[in-house]
Amino acid sequence: MVEKKCVGGGEIAVAHNPCLLEAIGLGSCVAVCLYDKRQGIGGLAHVMLGKPPDNIREDINPLRYADYAIDEMINEMEKLGSKKINIKAKIFGGAAMFGNSIFKIGENNIKSVKKKLLKEKIKIIAEDLGGEKGRNIWFNTEDGSVVVGNVFGRTKEY
Amino acid sequence: MREINKLELDSIVEITAIGAGHASKALSQMTGKKITVKFPEVQMRNLEDIPKQLGSPGDIVATVYVGLKSKGIDGNNPVGSMVFVYPMDSAVELSALLLEKEDYEVDIGSMQLDEMQISALEETSNILSGASLAAMAKVLDIEIIETLPYCSYDSLGATLSSILAEMAGKTQKALSFNTSFEIEDHEIKTYFMLLLEPQILEHLVDRVDEIFHDLLAEYVEEEYSGI
Numbered sequence: 001m002v003e004k005k006c007v008g009g010g011e012i013a014v015a016h017n018p019c020l021l022e023a024i025g026l027g028s029c030v031a032v033c034l035y036d037k038r039q040g041i042g043g044l045a046h047v048m049l050g051k052p053p054d055n056i057r058e059d060i061n062p063l064r065y066a067d068y069a070i071d072e073m074i075n076e077m078e079k080l081g082s083k084k085i086n087i088k089a090k091i092f093g094g095a096a097m098f099g100n101s102i103f104k105i106g107e108n109n110i111k112s113v114k115k116k117l118l119k120e121k122i123k124i125i126a127e128d129l130g131g132e133k134g135r136n137i138w139f140n141t142e143d144g145s146v147v148v149g150n151v152f153g154r155t156k157e158y
Numbered sequence: 159m160r161e162i163n164k165l166e167l168d169s170i171v172e173i174t175a176i177g178a179g180h181a182s183k184a185l186s187q188m189t190g191k192k193i194t195v196k197f198p199e200v201q202m203r204n205l206e207d208i209p210k211q212l213g214s215p216g217d218i219v220a221t222v223y224v225g226l227k228s229k230g231i232d233g234n235n236p237v238g239s240m241v242f243v244y245p246m247d248s249a250v251e252l253s254a255l256l257l258e259k260e261d262y263e264v265d266i267g268s269m270q271l272d273e274m275q276i277s278a279l280e281e282t283s284n285i286l287s288g289a290s291l292a293a294m295a296k297v298l299d300i301e302i303i304e305t306l307p308y309c310s311y312d313s314l315g316a317t318l319s320s321i322l323a324e325m326a327g328k329t330q331k332a333l334s335f336n337t338s339f340e341i342e343d344h345e346i347k348t349y350f351m352l353l354l355e356p357q358i359l360e361h362l363v364d365r366v367d368e369i370f371h372d373l374l375a376e377y378v379e380e381e382y383s384g385i
Contacts, residue, residue: 095316
C-alpha cells in the first residue's frame with residue numbers, strides 16, 4: 001500500500017517516493033500535477049486563485065495563488081534533485097460550479113495556471129478543465145498517472 | 159482585521175441566533191413541521207478550514223448560494239454571502255416534502271436532483287435567508303439585498319471552495335456562523351452559514367460596540383437619575 005497524502009485548498013505536496021497525492025472536492029480550484037519522470041519526483045498544488053494583486057496582503061496564505069504555489073512546488077522538486085527541463089504538467093479542475101453566471105474564478109484560475117506554466121516552459125501533457133461539475137483527483141507519483149473522478153462515480157485516467 | 163473580543167463575539171452570536179430563529183419559523187410554516195435549531199457556532203477560521211466543519215470534502219451535498227449586497231451611494235456593495243448546505247439525502251427528502259403539496263412526485267432513491275427539486279431548494283433557501291437577515295440588517299443599519307439563489311449539487315469541497323475562493327483574495331480568515339435545522343419526523347438536516355466581507359465584519363463589530371456603549375450609558379444615567 002503506497003502512502004496517501006491529501007492536499008487541501010491552498011496547499012502543495014511534493015513526493016520522491018511512490019505516493020498517492022489526492023485532491024478531493026476540486027471545484028473552481030485547479031490541481032496542478034508536476035512530474036519529473038526521470039527522477040520519479042511528483043508534486044501537486046491545489047490552487048484556489050489566479051493572478052495575485054500587486055501587493056498581496058501579508059496575512060494571506062500565498063499558496064492560494066497559482067504563481068506562488070507553482071514556484072514553490074518547482075523549488076521543492078529541484079531541492080529533491082529534479083531539473084526543470086524534465087518536468088511536465090497535467091492540470092485539472094477550474095469548473096464553474098454555479099454556472100458561468102456568477103463566479104468567473106474557475107476560468108481565471110485556468111488562465112493563470114496556463115500562463116505561469118508557459119512562462120516556466122513546462123509543457124502541459126494532459127488536462128481536464130472547466131465544465132460545471134467537481135472533480136476528485138489521485139496523482140500517483142510512481143508513474144505520473146492521474147486518475148480523475150467525479151462524485152457520481154465516473155473515473156478516467158490521464 | 160483587529161481581534162474580536164469575547165463580548166463582541168457573544169453579541170454577534172446572539173444576533174445570528176435571532177436570525178436563525180426567524181429562519182426556522184419560516185421553514186416551519188413552509189413545511190408544516192416542527193423545526194429544531196441548533197445554537198449557532200461562530201468562529202474565526204482560515205477559509206481553507208471552513209468546509210471541514212460541515213463534513214468531509216467528498217460528501218455529496220446540494221449547496222445553495224445567496225449573494226448579499228447593500229445599496230450604497232456608489233452602487234451596490236458586497237456584504238457577503240449566505241450558504242445553505244443540504245446533505246444529499248436531506249436535499250432529496252426536503253424537496254419531496256416541499257413538492258408534496260404541489261402533487262409532484264420525487265424519486266427518493268435517486269442521487270440526482272431534477273429541475274423542480276433544484277428550484278424548490280433555491281426558493282426555500284431564498285426565503286430562509288430573507289427571514290434570517292432582518293436582525294443583521296438592523297444592527298448593521300444597512301439595507302441588505304439578496305441576489306438570486308444558485309444551487310449546485312456535487313461534493314462539499316467543490317461547491318464550497320468556489321464560494322470561499324471569492325473571498326480568498328481579501329482575507330485569510332472569516333467569521334463563519336453555522337447552525338443546522340432538523341425537521342421533526344424526518345432525517346433532514348440543513349447547515350447554514352453566513353460569510354461576511356471583511357469590511358462588513360469590521361462595521362458589524364463597530365456597531366455592536368456602539369450599541370453596547372449606548373445601552374450602558376442609558377443604564378448608568380437611569381441609575382443616577384434616581385439619586
